[in-house]
Amino acid sequence: MSVLRILHLYSRELGINGDAGNVTALAERARWRGIDAEVVHHAPGAELPAGVDIVHIGSGPLSAQRAVHQDVLAIAPRLREWRDAGVPILAIAGGWQLLGRELVTPEGETLAGAEVFPTRATLSAKRHVGEIVVRLTDGTTLAGFENHSATTELEGAEALGRVVSGTGNGGGQEGVVVGSAIGTHLHGPVLPMNPVLADRILGTALRGEVAPVAQTERVDRYATNARRAIAERLGVSL
Numbered sequence: 575m576s577v578l579r580i581l582h583l584y585s586r587e588l589g590i591n592g593d594a595g596n597v598t599a600l601a602e603r604a605r606w607r608g609i610d611a612e613v614v615h616h617a618p619g620a621e622l623p624a625g626v627d628i629v630h631i632g633s634g635p636l637s638a639q640r641a642v643h644q645d646v647l648a649i650a651p652r653l654r655e656w657r658d659a660g661v662p663i664l665a666i667a668g669g670w671q672l673l674g675r676e677l678v679t680p681e682g683e684t685l686a687g688a689e690v691f692p693t694r695a696t697l698s699a700k701r702h703v704g705e706i707v708v709r710l711t712d713g714t715t716l717a718g719f720e721n722h723s724a725t726t727e728l729e730g731a732e733a734l735g736r737v738v739s740g741t742g743n744g745g746g747q748e749g750v751v752v753g754s755a756i757g758t759h760l761h762g763p764v765l766p767m768n769p770v771l772a773d774r775i776l777g778t779a780l781r782g783e784v785a786p787v788a789q790t791e792r793v794d795r796y797a798t799n800a801r802r803a804i805a806e807r808l809g810v811s812l
């Protein structure tokens with residue numbers, strides 16, 4: 575691959591929780607490994623590029639979700655094609671809700687999703703705002719914060735992990751994994767805060783292990799300290 579192409583969907587509309595930092599982390603961590611990285615922005619109504627290596631969609635309030643909803647439905651077949659081809663997709667909170675099967679508003683209106691994930695998010699008047707720690711099945715622990723009002727059903731899909739502290743999907747689970755596609759409520763942003771996940775996504779996109787280099791070791795120390803601080807505040811172990 576000559577250039578790693580990262581597609582950032584709706585960065586203007588769905589950028590309220592700092593999730594753009596995920597795209598920066600992916601691009602910089604690739605460049606630190608000597609791989610050229612390009613970020614392609616997609617706005618509602620625009621053409622999608624022919625091919626991409628990673629897809630990212632961030633989060634936002636219902637008003638922003640409505641603003642991109644029609645475009646999400648328009649690009650849904652391409653997103654599902656990329657998912658089926660193994661392109662890593664990272665979808666955060668409100669962006670994940672739009673990429674699910676359905677998003678039910680607090681008023682009971684149902685918005686159809688892109689069906690990249692077989693999930694249904696039901697929003698309510700009660701918000702879940704706070705720090706969250708999640709354990710993955712391989713023992714990796716993620717930390718971040720959540721800021722949503724959703725209860726999310728996975729409808730047969732696998733969760734990203736188990737909630738150690740926080741709310742997540744509801745029922746003790748957090749996030750969803752479908753092949754190389756991941757949906758999660760975690761902000762932080764999640765990838766700078768949890769570089770193991772960033773490198774897993776990069777490794778999938780680049781079809782190989784991505785080894786630590788001096789620059790990643792330097793920033794990953796900050797991330798480790800940030801996760802430790804969250805775990806300490808929540809009174810849980812990492």
Ligand SMILES: NC(=O)CC[C@H](N)C(=O)O
Pocket residue numbers: 591632633634635636639666667668669671697721722723724
């Ligand atoms: N963090 C978000 O993206 C919020 C998504 C959605 N509006 C909710 O409240 O659940």
